[in-house]
Each structure stands twice: as structure tokens, then as C-alpha cells.
Amino acid sequence: MESTEVTERTPSEASRDIPEATVARLPVYLRALTGLSEAGTATCSSEHLATAAGVNSAMLRKDLSHLGSYGTRGVGYDVEYLRYQIAREIGVTQDWPVVIVGIGNLGHALANFSGFRSRGFRVVALLDADPRRHQEVVAGVDVRPFSDLEAIVHEHGVAIGVISTPAPAAQDVADHMVAAGIRSILNFAPTVLAVPPGVDVRKVDLSIELQILAYHEQRKALGAAAVERPVDGALEGRPA
Amino acid sequence: MESTEVTERTPSEASRDIPEATVARLPVYLRALTGLSEAGTATCSSEHLATAAGVNSAMLRKDLSHLGSYGTRGVGYDVEYLRYQIAREIGVTQDWPVVIVGIGNLGHALANFSGFRSRGFRVVALLDADPRRHQEVVAGVDVRPFSDLEAIVHEHGVAIGVISTPAPAAQDVADHMVAAGIRSILNFAPTVLAVPPGVDVRKVDLSIELQILAYHEQRKALGAAAVERPVDGALEGRPA
DNA sequence: CCGTGTGAATTAATTCACAGCG
DNA sequence: CGCTGTGAATTAATTCACACGG
Structure with missing residues (x-):
């Protein structure tokens, strides 16, 4: 059994449909909708849902457009209905x-x-x-x-x-x-x-997550001053 | 204190340098280099390191090019040296x-x-x-x-x-x-x-991670057959 | 009118392919 | 020679801006 190749293609075979970046956000929308639902909200605009999900509304609408046309122009989205559609698309209506x-x-x-x-x-x-x-x-x-x-x-x-x-x-x-x-x-x-x-x-x-934060934190610590790469030098211990 | 806005701009202020996607991979390279180092490898090619990190070599070289020119043409990279340079760039030479x-x-x-x-x-x-x-x-x-x-x-x-x-x-x-x-x-x-x-x-x-897997798993389960979106229908419970 | 849905424009990320250096 | 480093080409993701329908 040949399994030398390191994995590439996270999306396998039949994934010529919804962009990977969108797929990664659908669960976030699902959770936001659950929150709205529990708060008793029946309808929401893309602006409202986007805020709850921490993205901007244009991206939310673009993402949803890959699933179908589940909103009502001039009104917004039915929370329960959209929630069901996303859950179904992700595949979590089943266990x-x-x-x-x-x-x-x-x-x-x-x-x-x-x-x-x-x-x-x-x-x-x-x-x-x-x-x-x-x-x-x-x-x-x-x-x-x-x-x-x-x-x-x-x-x-x-x-x-x-x-x-x-x-x-x-x-x-x-x-x-x-x-x-x-x-x-x-x-x-x-x-x-x-x-x-x-x-x-x-x-x-x-x-890895902490290290990514550390990178940005380090950048902040440098302050507004000298943000550029160390002008030269920094060649400590360069191998022969 | 105004903090209504949902966070955007994960990379803040002084981040006009290394692309975010590259930053996210640097810790992976760092870990791979640590592994090579512990295995006693002194030098590695981009191909070798890329395999260890689970990416392709072109991307690895492009990523490293954002840090500087730390390899030797025709030879490859000094494991310890590159490891130090990446650690320094991320900011984990300090605690x-x-x-x-x-x-x-x-x-x-x-x-x-x-x-x-x-x-x-x-x-x-x-x-x-x-x-x-x-x-x-x-x-x-x-x-x-x-x-x-x-x-x-x-x-x-x-x-x-x-x-x-x-x-x-x-x-x-x-x-x-x-x-x-x-x-x-x-x-x-x-x-x-x-x-x-x-x-x-x-x-x-x-x-969220599990849901992303579930999405792809669902796609696989559909098999090679009828991969397209349900041709029409699927409008179960559409609200008035 | 208002807010969705979407083409078009922009920006970011990845891959290609090869010049050039050790 | 072989492998790095990198411009150029490609592909993906995001944002803009507005036509369109309820």
C-alpha cells in the first residue's frame, strides 16, 4: 500500500462546489444562527448575521450565494430556515x-x-x-x-x-x-x-496558534518605530 | 470605551511585511526543522524540508524568501541556522x-x-x-x-x-x-x-473543525454518483 | 425603498518555470 | 550541475457597487 505522499488536497474528490474558505465559515454562521434563534430572533439581515459571525456582510452574502438563494430581498433571512439549510449543507442534520x-x-x-x-x-x-x-x-x-x-x-x-x-x-x-x-x-x-x-x-x-500570536505581538512591541527588517547585520552565526 | 466593532484585521498595525499565510506556516517549518535537527540532519533541501512540513517545495521557498536569503544555492539550508532565523522572526527566541x-x-x-x-x-x-x-x-x-x-x-x-x-x-x-x-x-x-x-x-x-470534516465526508459518501446539487426541489419547509 | 444576490474589480495566495549562484 | 530565489502566470478569496425583486 503506497502512502508515501504527504497529504495535499484537503478537499478530496467531489469538492468542486463550495469554495474551501466558505466551507470553513459555514459552521460559524450556523452557530451564530443558533444564537439568534435562542434569542428569539425570527428574521435577520446579512448585516446582522455577519456581525454575529464576525465577518463583513458582503462576504456573508457571497458565501450564502454558493448554497442557493435562501433570503428575501428587502427583508433578510428566516433564521430557522437558513439554519436548517446550512446544517443540511454541512451534513450535521444527521449524527x-x-x-x-x-x-x-x-x-x-x-x-x-x-x-x-x-x-x-x-x-x-x-x-x-x-x-x-x-x-x-x-x-x-x-x-x-x-x-x-x-x-x-x-x-x-x-x-x-x-x-x-x-x-x-x-x-x-x-x-x-x-x-x-x-x-x-x-x-x-x-x-x-x-x-x-x-x-x-x-x-x-x-x-502553532500561540506562535502566530507571538509573531504579531512581537511586531506590536516594536512600536511605530523601526518596523523595517534589521537593516543589515543580524547575521549572527552564519554558517561557513 | 467604544468596542462595538467586531474584530477584523487579525494582523494589526505593523504587519506590512510577511504575508499572513506565510506567518501561519512558519511555526510548521520550525517544528519540522526541530525534528530534522533531532534526527541529526545538518543540511536539507527545500524538497526535504517541504516534505517534512507537508507543503510543496515551491511554496516553502517562496515563504522563506520573505524572511531573507538563508539557503545556499546548489546545496540547501543549514538546519540549525534556518531554525534560529525562523524562531527569531516568529519571536520565540524569547519566552x-x-x-x-x-x-x-x-x-x-x-x-x-x-x-x-x-x-x-x-x-x-x-x-x-x-x-x-x-x-x-x-x-x-x-x-x-x-x-x-x-x-x-x-x-x-x-x-x-x-x-x-x-x-x-x-x-x-x-x-x-x-x-x-x-x-x-x-x-x-x-x-x-x-x-x-x-x-x-x-x-x-x-x-467547527469537525463540521468541516463532516462536510467533506458527506461529499465522499455521495460517491462518484450525482455530485451536483439536488437538481431542484430540496425546498423542504420553505417559509411563506 | 431596502436588502439580497451577483458580476466585475481587487487583492491575496499559490504554482510555474527558469535565471543565476555556489 | 543542482538547488535556491524570484519574477511572471495562475488561481483563489475578498471586496465593491449596483441591478433586481419583494
Whole structure:
């Protein structure tokens, strides 16, 4: 089985439709609509919804235009209706069974995260390679051996796997997930995963996010003064 | 104090230099270089490093070209040298003091996450509004009242704050962080934060990531057949 | 009128392809 | 030679600005 190529093409096969940048914002709109709905708002303008979602209204309208024409000119959008349409487009009108591998601190937090359940995902199994964890019950689900992965995937029709192991274990976990038939992986381990074409990987990397903030913070600290790159010099330790 | 405007301009003031997309990849390169370094590799080509970082070599070279000319034609890059240059550019040659607010499951996981310490960040305080948590010591740091925020920020010169509270508390926490002088926020709460200009917010949202995967997964499930949008119909429950 | 939906214009990001240096 | 660094070409994302319909 050839899986040397590092993953490219996050959007796989049949993605010639909604731009990737739009797809990434749809869940944000969905959440904003849920908020408006809970606040009792029946109708909203693109301006209103855009503010709630933290984007500008032109972009919101452009994004929504990829889904269809769900608004009413001169009026705005029906909150419930639009919410349903977006949920359907994303695919969270159904429930997705999810398996989490790696039940350390982060795995615990993920297992207990109520947002999964309420947003279209159901954690059907928690797996860990460490036998000492197999005693535990986390969030009402008992921790099982990693070797149960394939059986669980088949039993529940799991299509999405979450990796919250330490970095060194992540590639092996990913390989087993792919072998078991999982084609979408959310990776919290700070490592680049290689997967065959057709498998989507998204990564959430805490220290990368902090480093991006640090970059901008550093820029701010430089103040309005001398923002330019160090004029020359800075060649400390240049190799021969 | 006017802070109605939802945040735009993630890159603030003095960011007319390296493209945002490049900045977001620099930490990935940094990690890949650390890996190569630990493996004893002294020199690498753009091809080699790009593979390790999960990007293509043209993009890597273009990204690095924004920092300067740190390679040797016909040879490649000196791993240690390039690593230092990127770390310096990001600003992680120094240590950034960080405060974490909200010590629930996720806050625990973050406080214990060793990757922060080893990548240029130092957790100087853990804060929680719930007095019952003030007994605890997490990762060697004791949990203090949220009201200590301003004192801690000033004492340690904290520039970066992490929010891992439930969604309803997040905006209030952000407001206090901004008031205390924090200008970079990493938000794990599933909510859109409004902050004044000059403050950077990055968000990490677990269910959004899963929803993006679900979208693509749904597309795959449709198979090669009928990939087009439902030809018409699908107007279930269209409002009057 | 007012606000959606959308072509056109702009800006950003990525990829190509090769000149030029070590 | 081989690989970097980079202009030029391409593709994607965002913003503008306004025609159009309720």
C-alpha cells in the first residue's frame, strides 16, 4: 500500500462546489444562527448575521450565494430556515459517530466536550494503547484498547477519527484509522500526518496558534518605530 | 470605551511585511526543522524540508524568501541556522508569559501541555472564577481568582491570554484581558469575541473543525454518483 | 425603498518555470 | 550541475457597487 505522499488536497474528490474558505465559515454562521434563534430572533439581515459571525456582510452574502438563494430581498433571512439549510449543507442534520484515540488530558477534555454532542457528533468510543487506562470510564464511555479500533469502526460506521495522542504515536494511529476505513481525521498531535489521497486531515495545533500570536505581538512591541527588517547585520552565526 | 466593532484585521498595525499565510506556516517549518535537527540532519533541501512540513517545495521557498536569503544555492539550508532565523522572526527566541483563564477540563489539558513550555511560552498563572477551584494546583501552578488578572498581567508582563472558559463567560474574560493590557488572545470558547482594534484574537474551535470534516465526508459518501446539487426541489419547509 | 444576490474589480495566495549562484 | 530565489502566470478569496425583486 503506497502512502508515501504527504497529504495535499484537503478537499478530496467531489469538492468542486463550495469554495474551501466558505466551507470553513459555514459552521460559524450556523452557530451564530443558533444564537439568534435562542434569542428569539425570527428574521435577520446579512448585516446582522455577519456581525454575529464576525465577518463583513458582503462576504456573508457571497458565501450564502454558493448554497442557493435562501433570503428575501428587502427583508433578510428566516433564521430557522437558513439554519436548517446550512446544517443540511454541512451534513450535521444527521449524527456522525466519532472515535477518539488517546485519552490523556486532552482526550479527557474532548470526551467531555458537550459541544460535540449538540452539534451533530456522537463519541462512540474512547481508545488508548495504555492498559492502565482501560479501567477508566470517561464521560460515560469506557476506555478500550486501541486494538479494538477496527471492530468499533465497523460496528458503528465511524467515518471520523480524532487523534489526541502524543506526537510520536500519531502517525501509527492515523495509519490504523485509515486501514480501518476512516477517511476524515482531526489531529491534535503536533505532527504532520502522511495519509493516502482521499483521506482528509485537519489539524489543531495549540503551540502553532500561540506562535502566530507571538509573531504579531512581537511586531506590536516594536512600536511605530523601526518596523523595517534589521537593516543589515543580524547575521549572527552564519554558517561557513 | 467604544468596542462595538467586531474584530477584523487579525494582523494589526505593523504587519506590512510577511504575508499572513506565510506567518501561519512558519511555526510548521520550525517544528519540522526541530525534528530534522533531532534526527541529526545538518543540511536539507527545500524538497526535504517541504516534505517534512507537508507543503510543496515551491511554496516553502517562496515563504522563506520573505524572511531573507538563508539557503545556499546548489546545496540547501543549514538546519540549525534556518531554525534560529525562523524562531527569531516568529519571536520565540524569547519566552512569552501566558495566562490561562478557565481551568475546566480543557484548561487542565492546556496547563499540562508540555509543548507550550518547550516552544517559547511559559504559563505564569491559571485563573478561574469558581472559588471551589482555588484550592487546586495544576501542573505546578496554583489556580487563582479571576480578579487577580490585572495584577498578574502587570507583574509578569503578560501579553498573551488564553481563554478556555465556557462560551457565555468568554466575552467578559476577553474584556477584562483587554482592560488589563493583553493584546493577543487565543480563544477556545465557541463564541465570536468582539475586541477593539489592535487586539489580535485567534480561535480554536473543536466543533467547527469537525463540521468541516463532516462536510467533506458527506461529499465522499455521495460517491462518484450525482455530485451536483439536488437538481431542484430540496425546498423542504420553505417559509411563506 | 431596502436588502439580497451577483458580476466585475481587487487583492491575496499559490504554482510555474527558469535565471543565476555556489 | 543542482538547488535556491524570484519574477511572471495562475488561481483563489475578498471586496465593491449596483441591478433586481419583494
